[in-house]
Amino acid sequence: MSAKLNTREVGDVTVVDVSGRITLGEGSSAMRDTLRELVAGGKKKILLNLSEVTYIDSSGIGELVSGFTTVANAGGSLKLLGLTKRVKDLLQITKLYTVFDVHEEEAHAVRSFV
Amino acid sequence: MPFAEPMFCVTVSVPLFSLMSSSDAGAVGILDRDYPSTLESVDTVEADVLKAALDVGFGEDEQHGIGMAVRECMVNAVVHGNRYNKNKHVHVKVVNSAGNFEIRITDQGEGFEWQHVPDPLDEANVLRHSGRGLFLMGAFMDDVKVHKITPSGTEVTLTKKIEPA
Numbered sequence: 405m406s407a408k409l410n411t412r413e414v415g416d417v418t419v420v421d422v423s424g425r426i427t428l429g430e431g432s433s434a435m436r437d438t439l440r441e442l443v444a445g446g447k448k449k450i451l452l453n454l455s456e457v458t459y460i461d462s463s464g465i466g467e468l469v470s471g472f473t474t475v476a477n478a479g480g481s482l483k484l485l486g487l488t489k490r491v492k493d494l495l496q497i498t499k500l501y502t503v504f505d506v507h508e509e510e511a512h513a514v515r516s517f518v
Numbered sequence: 519m520p521f522a523e524p525m526f527c528v529t530v531s532v533p534l535f536s537l538m539s540s541s542d543a544g545a546v547g548i549l550d551r552d553y554p555s556t557l558e559s560v561d562t563v564e565a566d567v568l569k570a571a572l573d574v575g576f577g578e579d580e581q582h583g584i585g586m587a588v589r590e591c592m593v594n595a596v597v598h599g600n601r602y603n604k605n606k607h608v609h610v611k612v613v614n615s616a617g618n619f620e621i622r623i624t625d626q627g628e629g630f631e632w633q634h635v636p637d638p639l640d641e642a643n644v645l646r647h648s649g650r651g652l653f654l655m656g657a658f659m660d661d662v663k664v665h666k667i668t669p670s671g672t673e674v675t676l677t678k679k680i681e682p683a
Contacts, residue, residue, distance in 0.1 A: 428593055429557045461589050462650040470647050490582065497657055498650055499639050 407431035407457070407464075409438050417449040417514045418442055419485075423456035426464030435464070439471040439482070448480030449517040453510070455486025465498060472504065481505075485513045545615035548573075552607040555600035555625075560592040563610050567621055570612050574619055574680055583658035584619070584678055590651040591623045591674050599625030599672055617680050618660075624673040629666045 407424040420438060425431050442450055452471070460468075468484075475482040483505040487495070495501040507513035548570045553559040567588045571581050592608065600606040606626040613620050636643045638650045655662045661677040 427589070428560070428597070461586065461593070462648070462654055463593070465650060466647045469645055473645060494654075498653070499644050503644065 407434055409434055411438065411442070414451075414510070414514050417451055417517050418447045419451045419453055419510070419514075421453045421456065423458075425459040426457055426467065427459065427461045428463035432463045432467045436467045436470065439467075439474060443474055443478045443480065448475070448478065450475055450480065450482045451485055451507075451510070451513050451517075452482065453485045454491060455488070457488065457491060460491055460494060465494065465500065468504075469500065481517060483507060483513055483516065485510055545613040545620075547611070547613050549610060549612035552609050555596045555602050555604065555606050555608060557593075557596065559608060560589055560596060563592050563608075563623075564589050566610070567612060571619065571678075574614060576619070576678070576680075580678065584621075584676075587655045587658040587662075587676050588621060588623070590654050591621075591676060594651050594674070595623050595625035595627075595672070598630070599627030601627065614680065619678045619680050621676040622673055623676070624667065624671055626671045628670055629672050632664045 406429065407422055407426045409423075410421040412419050412421070420442070422435065426435060439450070450471075452468070472482050485507050487506060492501065492506075495504070495506075505516065507516065549566055553563055564585050568581055568585050571584045576584065592610075595608045596602060600608060603626075608626075609622075609624040611620075611622040611624075613622075632652060635652055636646070636649055638644070638646065638653050643649065652662070655674070655676060659676045660679050661675075663675040663677075665673040665675070667673055
């Protein structure tokens, strides 16, 4: 199942719920388009909820990284929530786990945005 | 964490006829077919190889790793090798050879020098948008070899040892 995205607001934080597979093609481009639209719309506090992401490939990782830099370059912050063990392992071996601010609990993640 | 240390690749220029007659003596052929140069083929090959991996007896974690390596390799073949050219195909061969599960993915592109692929773990490259495919193949498989084919093409051999039950 290609990735599906749903966006909601929690206070001044935009939470993007992602589910399915973030792989080259529809999945990765959907995430890219969503993040670009949010930044273009002036959103600066973005929390990617990846708790329902079952699979991510290097293209998906590339879009996470692109999103991170795009949001940062716009003066905002992109954080991650709810990594499964496989996604966490992948970010660790690619040395990206420490690049992102990763949270396990949504309320805590939302409060962490300054 | 159960990831193999990424293996260095070897580039050897090999004539196509040599590859076709290369020693598979004693190997059990599992899959041997062409796929079109499309993203759909990436999904299809992943599924075909995973079925073979399940049949051979790999566990869930190993299957996941094999699937990931195959996806990365197929994407390279389709996107970078054959460039989605409908007149080019990707050949996939899977064999069980002397206790090794070997997946050979061959494109018809212009070839590439793996030594020139930037290290994605280098601090200067960590935030690059792309370039992690080869590294991930090495992380999930026990061995990765890259052969440049003459006159054109690249064959990548992904190997996973089959542990006795």
